[in-house]
Amino acid sequence: MNRRVLWSSLLLLVIVAMLASACTPKPAEESKEFVFGVVLVGPYNDHGWSQAHYEAGKYVEAHLEGAKMIYMDKVNPADRPETTLEQVVDDFVSQGAKLIFTASDDFQDDTDAVAEKYPDVVFINLSGDHAKDGTAPPNVGNYMGQMEFMKAVAGCNAALATETGHIGYVGPLINNETRRLVNSVYLGARYCYEHYRGLNPDDLKLTVTWIGFWFNIPGVTLDPTEVSNDLYNAGVDVLLSGIDTTEAMVVTKQHADSGERVFTIPYDYRDACQQAPEVCLGVPYFNWGPGYLEIAQQVKNGTWKQSWVWAGPDWNDINNPDTSAVGYVFGPATSDDWKANVEDYIHYLGQKGWAGLFVGPLNWQDGTPWLKEGEVATEDAIWSTPQLLEGIEGPSQ
Numbered sequence: 001m002n003r004r005v006l007w008s009s010l011l012l013l014v015i016v017a018m019l020a021s022a023c024t025p026k027p028a029e030e031s032k033e034f035v036f037g038v039v040l041v042g043p044y045n046d047h048g049w050s051q052a053h054y055e056a057g058k059y060v061e062a063h064l065e066g067a068k069m070i071y072m073d074k075v076n077p078a079d080r081p082e083t084t085l086e087q088v089v090d091d092f093v094s095q096g097a098k099l100i101f102t103a104s105d106d107f108q109d110d111t112d113a114v115a116e117k118y119p120d121v122v123f124i125n126l127s128g129d130h131a132k133d134g135t136a137p138p139n140v141g142n143y144m145g146q147m148e149f150m151k152a153v154a155g156c157n158a159a160l161a162t163e164t165g166h167i168g169y170v171g172p173l174i175n176n177e178t179r180r181l182v183n184s185v186y187l188g189a190r191y192c193y194e195h196y197r198g199l200n201p202d203d204l205k206l207t208v209t210w211i212g213f214w215f216n217i218p219g220v221t222l223d224p225t226e227v228s229n230d231l232y233n234a235g236v237d238v239l240l241s242g243i244d245t246t247e248a249m250v251v252t253k254q255h256a257d258s259g260e261r262v263f264t265i266p267y268d269y270r271d272a273c274q275q276a277p278e279v280c281l282g283v284p285y286f287n288w289g290p291g292y293l294e295i296a297q298q299v300k301n302g303t304w305k306q307s308w309v310w311a312g313p314d315w316n317d318i319n320n321p322d323t324s325a326v327g328y329v330f331g332p333a334t335s336d337d338w339k340a341n342v343e344d345y346i347h348y349l350g351q352k353g354w355a356g357l358f359v360g361p362l363n364w365q366d367g368t369p370w371l372k373e374g375e376v377a378t379e380d381a382i383w384s385t386p387q388l389l390e391g392i393e394g395p396s397q
Helices: 003-023 049-063 085-094 105-117 147-161 176-195 224-233 247-257 289-301 336-356 379-383
Strands: 034-040 067-072 099-103 122-126 140-145 166-171 205-210 238-241 263-265 282-286 308-311 326-330 369-371
Touching: 034 049, 034 085, 034 289, 049 067, 049 099, 049 282, 049 289, 067 085, 085 099, 085 105, 099 105, 099 289, 105 122, 105 140, 122 289, 140 289, 147 166, 147 176, 147 238, 147 263, 147 282, 147 326, 147 336, 166 176, 166 224, 176 205, 176 336, 176 379, 205 224, 224 238, 224 247, 238 247, 247 263, 263 282, 326 336
Parallel strands: 034 067, 034 099, 099 122, 122 140, 140 308, 166 205, 166 238, 238 263
Antiparallel strands: 282 326
């Protein structure tokens, strides 16, 4: 065989080999796609808790190469009574999910149970604490934002706006989390009522009515629309929401349209004021994106380790979308004077931390002493809040 024929044959073999290699599927481990799941307790577009989590998933997709979110919303006894968390997770895992966020403390026990079925999948339960107390399987972690600070800011804003001295709160179910958030509202309101308005904080009234769940379930919970109206009829002129949906805002707008001077502060979702901007003072909201992204990066890189994270605000800029776990945005109903005072209070909290909020003397609602004069609560004590504070109207249990 001459040299030219030999080289032609070799070249042909090389080309055939290259084509064969190009047509051969890459092993799954070489794929850059990273699938993660998000289980939502409410609608993905609820303008509240669930939408904030859904948008965190979109944030991960935008910032992590190859990331793909799969999700199911309305996983709750009212909307999907026959659907279990295990069924949702089975489906997610079949689609290749290596990380699953279960976005409600209502999923906490079921998350632990299903995690044992899939030990190679990382599960993050949002707002739970089983990784903290050591009862979670090793592939389950917890993540939560320090909303207490932003609820205190909301309380401050409400205290500056009220003329009746009576603030209302539409609460969800009663647990450690919801009690400590109501307490935060009250402490922020008292501070600003006294320091910026020069009024006696003992004259400020906060009434909370619990509906029984994170959103309305007809026949199971109290109707948040009726609860909101009842609070206004009782003399409230600023109504805060602690539930996942926006009934309090809708009712507030109805009262304002009837000529009443009333304001509202929704919850969870940064853009919640858009539904009724003329009565909205502001929104304390969760920014789950940075936390979701950090966890997803760790899982993708194989560096994730079980942890319980209670992430604070970025006090340099509480509304930085890439660094702050929680934030507060002002609504159009907040005057410039009120805004200046609230911003000063935010600066105060940034300087003092928990010492600017949960500091004695403080008693529980039943009169039992909690913190002595000047004593600052530990994070464990704040997290495990057993009662509302003395002075708040509404049940602790």
